[in-house]
Amino acid sequence: MPGDTARTSQGLSGGRVKALGVAVARLEAFRGQVVEELDARSSEIDTLTARMAILAKVSELFRALMDKLVLGYVKSIEEIVTEGLQAIFQDQELAFEAEATQRYNKIAIDFFITQEGGENRLPIRGHPLTSFGGGPTSIASFILRVLAMLRLKLHPFLALDETLSAVSDEYVDQTGQFLKQFAESTGISILLVTHKQAFTDHATVAYTGSESVLEDGSRKLDLNLVRG
Numbered sequence: 001m002p003g004d005t006a007r008t009s010q011g012l013s014g015g016r017v018k019a020l021g022v023a024v025a026r027l028e029a030f031r032g033q034v035v036e037e038l039d040a041r042s043s044e045i046d047t048l049t050a051r052m053a054i055l056a057k058v059s060e061l062f063r064a065l066m067d068k069l070v071l072g073y074v075k076s077i078e079e080i081v082t083e084g085l086q087a088i089f090q091d092q093e094l095a096f097e098a099e100a101t102q103r104y105n106k107i108a109i110d111f112f113i114t115q116e117g118g119e120n121r122l123p124i125r126g127h128p129l130t131s132f133g134g135g136p137t138s139i140a141s142f143i144l145r146v147l148a149m150l151r152l153k154l155h156p157f158l159a160l161d162e163t164l165s166a167v168s169d170e171y172v173d174q175t176g177q178f179l180k181q182f183a184e185s186t187g188i189s190i191l192l193v194t195h196k197q198a199f200t201d202h203a204t205v206a207y208t209g210s211e212s213v214l215e216d217g218s219r220k221l222d223l224n225l226v227r228g
Contacts, residue, residue: 074098074109077147084143084182085113085136088167088174093118094136097125113140134166139175146188156188164194176202203227 081096093116100109113132117123128137142163149158167175180202183190192199200206205228212220 074100077144080147081140081143084139084178087178088139088171089136090174092136094132096140111140111144113137133168135168135171138164138166139178143182146182146186149188150186156186157191158188159191159193161193162195164192164199165196167196169196169198172196172198173201175199180204200227 077098078096082094085092085094085096095114095116097112097114098109099112100107102108111128112125113128113136115121115124115132124131126132128140142160146158149156164175176199179190179192179199182188192203197208200208206226207223208226209224210222212222214220
């Protein structure tokens with residue numbers, strides 16, 4: 001009947017309105033939650049931004065402190081290696097330089113050996129491998145390795161297999177004295193394998209070795225104690 005149809009339409013319309021009202025209420029509640037989360041995230045972002053700013057300042061401070069520590073350590077390296085070079089090559093007036101520079105926010109160190117000018121020579125400052133003979137380079141390299149071992153607290157033992165072969169015969173005696181004193185002062189044991197027998201004069205324990213061929217064709221190394 002017409003009246004019943006009108007009432008049914010009004011009922012459906014009222015139901016839809018009620019459903020829409022519930023949906024709107026849910027959306028408003030969800031919107032409120034989103035706003036609250038955004039406010040919380042915004043607060044967190046502000047806090048993180050402030051912390052990042054503080055960390056950046058702290059990082060810069062630590063970098064400056066590390067730079068000072070590295071530069072201080074570099075000066076110590078220069079002094080130790082220079083003393084070693086001058087103890088051995090007493091007639092050459094050599095010095096060791098470690099030049100620290102900053103590259104890509106990191107400290108890089110370049111090594112140089114210098115020689116003062118004399119009556120018949122010009123002053124020299126150059127890379128150890130290209131500007132000086134193998135002797136000074138070998139000694140500087142040896143001292144640097146020992147310093148690295150001490151710094152890293154590695155086992156105090158160093159094997160040198162013909163490492164000092166480039167040291168000319170006229171400096172072997174001074175080199176032997178230096179190695180002995182250096183080993184005693186640093187507490188590092190050094191095993192030196194060399195064809196320069198003059199080194200044995202400064203060794204605590206020294207062996208000479210000779211190779212022999214056995215009947216089956218194999219080779220045998222015979223060691224003879226000559227010192228210690």
